[in-house]
Amino acid sequence: MTTPEERAEAAAAAGYNTFLLRSEDVYIDLLTDSGTNAMSDRQWAALMLGDEAYAGSRNFYEFEAAVRETYGYQHVVPTHQGRGAEHLISQIAIRPGQFVPANMYFTTTREHQERAGGVFVDVIIDEAHDPVSEHPFKGDVDLEKLESLIAREGAGQIAYVSLAGTVNMAGGQPVSMGCVRAVRALCDVYGILLFLDATRMVENAFFIQEREAGYADKTIAEILKEFCSYTDGAWMSAKKDSLVNIGGWLALNDPQLFDEARNLVVVFEGLHTYGGLAGRDMAAMAVGIAESVQEDHIRARIGQVRYLGELLDAAGIPFVKPVGGHAIFLDARRFYSHLAQDKFPAQTLAAELYLDSGVRSMERGIVSAGRDPQTGEHNRPRLELTRLTIPRRVYTQAHMDIVAEAVEALYAGRDSAKGLVMTYEPRYLRFFQARFDRPGG
Ligand code: P61
Numbered sequence: 001m002t003t004p005e006e007r008a009e010a011a012a013a014a015g016y017n018t019f020l021l022r023s024e025d026v027y028i029d030l031l032t033d034s035g036t037n038a039m040s041d042r043q044w045a046a047l048m049l050g051d052e053a054y055a056g057s058r059n060f061y062e063f064e065a066a067v068r069e070t071y072g073y074q075h076v077v078p079t080h081q082g083r084g085a086e087h088l089i090s091q092i093a094i095r096p097g098q099f100v101p102a103n104m105y106f107t108t109t110r111e112h113q114e115r116a117g118g119v120f121v122d123v124i125i126d127e128a129h130d131p132v133s134e135h136p137f138k139g140d141v142d143l144e145k146l147e148s149l150i151a152r153e154g155a156g157q158i159a160y161v162s163l164a165g166t167v168n169m170a171g172g173q174p175v176s177m178g179c180v181r182a183v184r185a186l187c188d189v190y191g192i193l194l195f196l197d198a199t200r201m202v203e204n205a206f207f208i209q210e211r212e213a214g215y216a217d218k219t220i221a222e223i224l225k226e227f228c229s230y231t232d233g234a235w236m237s238a239k240k241d242s243l244v245n246i247g248g249w250l251a252l253n254d255p256q257l258f259d260e261a262r263n264l265v266v267v268f269e270g271l272h273t274y275g276g277l278a279g280r281d282m283a284a285m286a287v288g289i290a291e292s293v294q295e296d297h298i299r300a301r302i303g304q305v306r307y308l309g310e311l312l313d314a315a316g317i318p319f320v321k322p323v324g325g326h327a328i329f330l331d332a333r334r335f336y337s338h339l340a341q342d343k344f345p346a347q348t349l350a351a352e353l354y355l356d357s358g359v360r361s362m363e364r365g366i367v368s369a370g371r372d373p374q375t376g377e378h379n380r381p382r383l384e385l386t387r388l389t390i391p392r393r394v395y396t397q398a399h400m401d402i403v404a405e406a407v408e409a410l411y412a413g414r415d416s417a418k419g420l421v422m423t424y425e426p427r428y429l430r431f432f433q434a435r436f437d438r439p440g441g
Contacts, residue, residue, distance in 0.1 A: 015435025016351040027358030035239035036391035043284040050280025059282040060273040066286040073251035075258040080276030082237025083108040085250035090116040094159040102162035128170040129382040138173035155190035164197035165204035172324025174207035184230040198234040202241040203325030221293040243288035311404035327389040343419025349386040357406035368431045
């Protein structure tokens, strides 16, 4: 715990960017659910069985078996985390000038797609951009948008369809099984590849089980495997669903594409049997993969996020509905309705929440969206959100109560917020390291 004076100093030193705070200055850390999960006793025990051979570690084969068993893909290379895998797939599967249609962007994913010369195109349904729409599958692809892109550019100009389950930037919103089947069918007509960002696909499976006709009696594990079976491969940040502090992978069914991945991984990550990880990390990941699909775990995990949502809803706080898998996304546009987007309302909300309570959250609005690579202008997302992200197996209900009280107190005094001015803007993924001034503060 810190005093208001200490937080004022820490926030100023961090340029009012929650990514630049020291964790010891944070009371409840809802920056991310990435790598911040608590490992189980079994995962810790597995760490002690690390086989740190440079080549052919026993833990690699355990990890490979876990991916095959739980996700169903044929071939896999480990990577140090999700963006390592995004880099590999983008380099392998995108030719400069090709289009990459996706169900909304993710920061690192789009960065790697654009670095490989790809042109990102958002083909998510319109409801995803609307924080008040209660559509049960806001992560779905709009097939008309996808088809018209194919018709306009030609199938040969589409690198692949980039599908994420759940959709982080839309609020952790799921994709339906009906959608992935339909996208698969369309891809088959045109001979287009379909790759999945499987980072929170277990959480996505939970929503299918809960909401989609015909899936109530299927297990999370069955739903996950069926969903993946419609795709040609996947990349993964294991720091989320798979309950580890570090790790990721790229899986591919096509032996030739896999051959390229296995070759490229040695240039950027490490040998194909460790990919930037220690043997013990792969051991913990193998156990985490199996634990992640346990029904009770996933119900408790999403239940906790919903609990916070219910508290905030009762207090009339505006946030993205329905509540998604990993976080509550406060709607900064409505929270600070007096602030124009150029005043960075979501960044302001993250800064003010920290100053007021020591709770750390994350901007997911205009700062995160970066600039258009062609025009150099700010991308202006319709969603201007501040994410309260819940790590898995870490916090208690009492922590959620405190967070809700903190947000309510901030909402009561919302009119006094004046916004922020950006004083330093990094070239890549600017939100991580950008700095701001706080007028009057
Ligand atoms: C997060 F502010 N997510 O949500 P890596 N795909 C997806 C992710 O959510 C994801 C990655 C790929 C993070 C960490 C993070 O703009 C940010 O293992 C759906 O982080 O490399 C990561 O996986 C990349 C936070 C990443 C950010 C980018 O908190």
